[in-house]
Amino acid sequence: MKSILLRLLSLLACGFLCATSVAQLPAGGRISGIVADSVDKKVMDYITINLLTDQKVAVRADFTKTDGSFVLDRLKPGNYVVVFAGVGYKQKMIPVDLSDTTRPAVNLGKIELAPVTIGLKEVKITAIKPIVKQEVDRITYDMQADPENKVFNALEMMRKVPLLSVDADNNVYLKGNSDFRILINGKLSSMMERNYRDILRTMPASSIERIEVITTPPAKYDAEGLAGIINIITHKNVDNGYSGTINASERFPVGGPGLGGTFSAKFGKLGMTFMTGGNQYRTPDIRTSSQRDTRGTNPTHLFQNGITRNSNYSGYLGYEISYEIDTLNLVSAQFNINGSRGNGFTFQNSLLNADTEILEHYQVDNQSRDNGRGMDAALNYQRSAKADKNRLLTLSYRYYGFTNNQKGNVAMTDRVNFDLPDYRQFNDQQFSEQTMQVDYVYPVKKLNIEAGLKAIMRDNSSDFRFESFNSESTTFNPDLSRSNRFTYTQNVFGAYNTYQYTFKKWGLKAGARIEQTIVRADFISTDSKVDQTYFNVVPSLAINRKLKNNAGVNFGYTQRIQRPGIYQLNPFVDRSNPNFERSGSPALRPAFVNDFQVGYAKSKKGSVNVGIGYTNFRDMIMPVAVFDPETNITRATFGNTGRARLFMVLLTANYPITKNWNFSLNSRVAHGRVSGVVNGQAVSNEGVMYQANVSTGYKLPNGWRVNGNLTMLGPNINIQGTTNSMVSSSWSASKDLFKDKVSFSAAVNNPFTKFRNARRETFGPNFNQQDIRRDFFRTFNLTLNYKFGKLKDSIKKNKRGIRNDDVQNSN
Template sequence: MKIITILSISILLLCVQIGVAQKQSTGYSIRGTIADSASHQALTFITVNLMKSPNTVLKADYSQADGSFSFAGLDAGSYSLAIVGVSYRSKRISVELADSGEKIKELGIIPLSPDIVGLNEVVVTAIKQIVKQEIDRITYDLQADPESKVFSVLEMMRKVPLLSLDGDNNILMKGNGDFKILINGKPSSMMERNYKDILRSMPASSIERIEVITSPPAKYDAEGLAGIINIITTKKLDNGYNGSFNLSERFPSGGPGLGGTISAKLGKFGISAFGGANMQTNLPIRGGVQRITTGEEPTTLLQESTIGSKSRTAYLGYEMSYEIDTLNLIAVQLNLNGNKSDVNSIQTSTLMRSDVRLQGYNLSTNRMGNGNGLDASLNYQHSFRADKNRLLTFSYRYLMYGDQQASELSLTNRVNYAMPNYRQVNDQHFAEQTVQIDYVHPIRRHQIEVGLKGILRDNRSDFQYAIADSITGQFVTQPTISNRFRNTQNVFGGYATYQYAWKSWGLKSGLRIEETVIDADFISVDSRVKRMYFNLIPSVSVNRKFKNNSGLTLGYTQRIQRPGIYQLNPFVDRSNPNFERTGNPDLRPALVNDIQLTFSGTGKAQLNMGLGFTFLRNMVFPVSVYDSTTNITRTSYGNTGTAKLPNVFVNLNYPITKRWNVSINSRFAYGMVQGLVNSVLIKNEGLMYNVAVSTNYRLPKDWRLTANLQLNGRGVNLQGKTNSLVSSSFSINKDLIKDKFAIAGSINNPFRTYRENSATTLGPDFQQTNFRWDYFRSFTVSLNYKFGKLKESIKKSKRGIRNDDIQSGS
C-alpha cells in the first residue's frame, strides 16, 4: 500500500505543479467544448483553426475525448475560429481578446449541426455507423441494426466485432470464455452467475450499444483474460421522459419474454430503469457419452439420456442521480435478479469389456436450481470550479448472489452396481464490498487519472451428500464427503493512467498495482489454505486518426484471471456416477499478455480489421483423468497449461444499394495449447474460426427482410476439440409507426430440426465423446414500442466502481 500511496501523491503533485505553471503564464487563452447539436454528445477529433485573417491559420488543434480544445499564449487582438468536422457543417466564431485582466476566454459549449443535404422532399437517406473504433474499445450500435427489434442481446453478440457464440450459446471474446460483463460501465450481480439466462431474456431493442474493451486501461481491475464487454442500456437523457417495451414469444422450444427501459429527468433529479423476464421451456433432447479406455483391461462405456428442462428468469435495474449544484452530483444504483430451473433426465448406462457386461443401471435425476442476486452502489462526484472536467469521485458498492442446486437421483435395473439412491445439495453464496477513490485531472491535451481501491470478497459453500437408507428410505448425510467451505479474497489496488491527444494522435497508458490476499477454510475438516499475490499490470494504446474518420490503433495489455467460486469450490458433483466434477481451492491466478493492431475505416463501407497475438501462462484448464480401479473419470481445474493464439478479425458493413446492406463479422485464430495431465505432457493445436454473415433489404412502406448465416469452426482445448456448427435465420420486421411501434418475426434454422453438439476429450489412457442433439428450429415473434420525449441531458457519475476481475460464468 505504501507504493500505491507514493505513486498517487507523486502524480497529484505533478498535476498541481503543471497547473500552477499554467496559471502563471501571462498570455491570453481561448477555451471551448464542441458537441453535437442534436444529441449533445461531445465530439472528438474536430479540427479547430485559430485565424488572424480570413486566410491565415496561426494554430490548429483537435477536440479531445470530452470535446474540449484550447489555445494558449496569445496576444491581445481580434481572432476567429474555423471549426471543421467530417459530416458536420463548418462554423466560424469571432473572438476578441481585449487588453484587460480577463486572461481566459471561455466559449462554453459550441454546437455543430450534422451536414444534411435537403432534397425536394423532406427525406434523408443515410447509413448510420454501426461499428465505431475508439482508442481502447470497439462499439456496436444496436439501435442502428434493424435486427435489434427481433433478437435478444445474447443472439446479437454474434454480430459484434471480436465476439462470437459457440454451440451452447456461450459468448467468446477473442475466442476466450474468460471476460467480464458490465452494465452501463458497472459490474452487476445479474451477470455473475449465469449471464446467458439474463442476456437471453434481454431484448436487444432495449439496449443502446455494446462496447468491446479490447485493451482495458489501468483504471479497470486487471482480471478477465480476454477483456471487458460493456452493455449500455440508455443514452444521455433530456428533461422529460422516454422508454421502450418489447414483448416476444419463441416456440416450440423457448417461451414468452418481455423487457424494457424507462428514463426520466425533472430539473436536477433523474432516474433510469430497465428490466425484463422470460420463461424458457426446452423440448426433450437426446444426449450421452461414449468412453473408450485402453491398457491391459480396455473397457467401453455407453450412456444415453433424455433431458427436459424449464427455467424462469427476471431482472430489474434502477439508477437515480441528483445534481446538488453544478459542481456536485450524487448517483445511486440498485440491481435485482433471480432465476429458477428444473431439469429432469432419464439415463441408461452400460459398461462393457469385450462382450462382457461389467456394469449397468438406469438413472433418473431431478435437479432444482434457485439463484438470486443483488447489488447496490453509491457514488459522489465533485468537479472543480476552475475546470469542471477535473473530477474527484468517492464510490461504495455492495454485491451478493446465491446459487443453490439440489439433485435427487434414483437408480433402477442395477447390474453389478450397489450404490444406493442419493441426494446432493450445493448451496453457494458470494458477497463483495468495494470502496474506491478516483481523481481525474485534465491539462489541455493531457489527462491524468489516479485511484485507490479496496475489494473485500467472501465466498461460501455448504455442500451435502446424502444416501437413502435401505430400510427406511430416508436420506442420511455422509459427513466424510460433505463439507462447508469459506474463501475470502481481498484485493487492494491503485492505478495511474495518462492520456494525451495531439492533432491526429492519441495515447493512453497506465500502470496498475494489485495485492491479493486469499484465505480458504475447509470448516468441516479443519483445514486452511493462505496465499498472497502481488501484480504490476501495464497497459498502453496508441491511436492515429486519418481522413474520413478512419484510424489505426495499437494496444498492449496484461491481464490476470483470479479463479472464482465455481472453480475453487471443492464440492464434488456426482450427478453422473461414472463421472465426477469438482473445483480446486489451490488454483493460482493465470496471466495473459495481449497485443492488438486494429484498423478502422468509414466511407461507403465501414471496415474494422485487426491482427493480434495472445500468450497465456498458468492457464486454468479443466483436467480429466480416468481411474481404472473405480471406472470413474474425474474432472477438476489446474494451472497446468500455456497457450499461444495468433489471430485476425474482419468486420465489414457494406451498403450494396440504398436499400440493400451486407455485413460480415469474422475471426480466425490458430490455437496452440500444452499442459500436464496426470504427469503426462499433452499438446493440442488447430485452426479456429467464427464467421457471421448478415444481409438485410429495406422494402417499401417500412418493411425489412434479413438473412443470417453463422459458421463456427472446431474449438480447441487442452484435451480435445468441439465440433463445428452451421446455423441460419431469416427475419422480417415492419415499423407500424415510424421509430415508435414495430412488429417482427423470425425463423431460426429452418433447414434442420436438430443439431449435434459434440466434444471429444483425450487422456493418456482414454478417449471420451460427449454428444447432445439439441432442438434447433424455432420461431420468434415480437412487438417493440418506444415512447416519450427528452430535451436536456441527465448527468451521471463519470467515475464509479468497476470490479472486472472475476471470471464470468461457471
C-alpha cells in the first residue's frame, strides 16, 4: 500500500511541478480576461482595449485575440481603468487595483459587451435555438430546445440524443454498448446506480436542461466505462428567488401514473435545489415462448410457453445545497435517496422431447418480489486563489450505499418424469462505497492544468439461500449445497494529470490517469477466496479544429477499462426457470478498450454532425450460455470471452424548414465482430447494427404543436446470438397555456401495431435457442407540465466534485 501511494503522489507532484514551471509571469503587474457578446455569449476578436490611469491618462492600447482573450502585462503598481470599445457595442469601463504588490495579477474573467441599437423604437429578433452542439470531447443535446420535452420522459427522449439508442426493453445503449456511466449534474447519484430505467421513466424531460454524451472522457474521469459517459444536466441558472416545475403523466396499457418535479431557490449566499419523482410501471399479461434444440448423441427439443406480468413502484428524492462563505470559499453538499418495490408473476408450461418421446413435462407458477433502496451523501469544499479565481482547490467526500432483496416462490404441477420439489430462493445484496478526492485546477494564459488524487473503497456482500419443499413435513428446508454467503471488496487508488490548451482555432485536451486496483472475493460458506491486483495507465486525447462558417473537426482517442459490477460478480444462481440457470462469476477480470473517432460538425441555419469511429475490445465481459446434456440445463453466466472490434458511422442533423416547422435526424450504422472461446470451443459472430430516429414538429397557431417520430433499431450482436430489429412510431400534440406556464400534451405510440414480438436467438457449440416475448406495442400517454417562480441571480456550485464512473452499469 505504501508503494502505491508513493507512486500516486509522485505522479501528482510531477503535474504540479509542470504547472509551476509554466506559470512564471513577466515582471510587473498583469491584467487579463476574455471579451464576449452579452446576447449570444460568443467571444469577440479585435475589440479595442484602452488602459488608463485613475487620472484618465492613457497608458496603453491593445485589442483582443481570435479567442476573445487579452493580456496587459509589465504594468507598474497603481490604480487603472480598462476601457472596452467595439463598433455596435456599448462602451464598458472596469477599474482595476494593482497597488498591492502581493497581488500583481488580476483576471477579469469574462467581460460581456452589450449590443447597441440606434434609431429604432422596437426591434424583434427571432432565432432558432440549436439542439445539438459538438464540443472537443462531447456532443450536447439541448433538451429545452426540443419542444417534445413537455411530452415525454427522459428515457423516451434519449432516442433522439446522438450516439444513444433505446431498445424494446428500455435498455439504453451508447454507441451500441451498454457499458457506460450516467451522471447527474456531473456527479454520480444513487438514483442512477441501481436501476436507471426506473428513474429515467420517472424524470420529466422538461426538468432537464441538456444531456452531454462524453465520447472521449478526459483523464480526470475514472477509467471505467467502455462506451463513455452520459451527463444529465438538470440545473438551470437559478437566481435570487425561486423557480420550479411540476409534471404529472399517465401511460397505458403499459406504464401507469407518474409525478415529478424540481424546485430551486437562492437567498443571498445560500442556494438549494430539490428534485423528486415517483411512478408506477405496470406490464399486463405478456405471452412468452422458448425453443431449444440440442445436438449430439441424444438430441432433444425443449418447448416452453406461458405468460408473465409485473408491477413496479419507484421513487426518488434529491437535494443539493451550496453556501458561498465569501468570494473565495464555497461549500456544497448533496443528499439523494431512492427506492423501488416490484412484484411479478409467471406461469409457464415446459415440455422436453427426444423425437416423439416425452422426456420431461411440468408447469410452473413463479411469484417474485424485489425491494431495493439506495442513498448517497457528499460534501465538497472549494477554495479559489486570490490572484486568479479560476485557480481552484477542491476537497470532496462521498458515501453511497444500496440494498436489494429478491425473493421467488416456485411451485410445479402436472409433472411427468420431473421430481424436483417446489422451492424458494432468496438473494439479499448490499453495496457500500466511500470516496475521497482532491482536485487542483491551475490556468496559465491559454493553458489549463488539472491534477488530482482519488481513493475509492467498495464493499459488496450477498447472502443467497435456497430452500426445498419437504412434502412430509410440509415445510421449506434450507439446501446448503445451493446456498452461500459472498463478500467482495474493491479498492481503487488513482491519480490524474490533464492539460487543456487553446491556440487560435485549435483546441486540445490531453492527459493520463494511473489506477491501482486491489480486489478480494470471499465465499464465507465454502471458505474459498479470489484475490486480484492490477495496475493501469490510461491515456486520453481530444483535438478540435475550428473551420470557417461555424464548422469544426474533432479527433478523439481514449483507452477505457470495464471493471465487473456486483451483478456480474455475484455467484447467486437464479433458478426461476428449472431448465435455465443464471449466475455471476467472481473470477471476472477487467476488460479494456481502445477507442478512436473523427467528427465533423457545422452549424448555421441548421446543424449537422458526421463522424466515424473504430473501437477495439479486449477481454470483454459478456454473457456466456453453456448447455449441459447430463442435466438438460442451460447455464448462463459472464466471462472474459475474447476480443471484438467495431466500425461506426454517425450522422445527426437538425434543420428548421420554416420558423414553425423543424426536422431532425439521429442515425448510426456499425459493423461489429466478436470472437472468443465458449465451453472450450472457438465461437464468433458478426453483423451490421443500426439505429435511426427521424423527428419533425410543426407549431400551429394559438399555442398548439404537433410532432411525429419514427425510430428504426437494428439487431444487437453478441458472441452467442442476436436480437431482432424494431420499427416504432409516435405522434403527439401539445398546447401551451397561461403564457407558457402550463402545457398539456397527449401522445400515441405505434398506433397501427398493438403487439410486437421481441425475438432473441442464442447458439452454442451443441445447441440453438430462440426466445420470443409478445410485448404491448401500442401505448398512450397524457402529460401536464407546470412551471412557476421568478429569479434574478444564479446559484454558485462547486466546479469539481466526485465522479465514480468506473464500474459497469448494473442494468
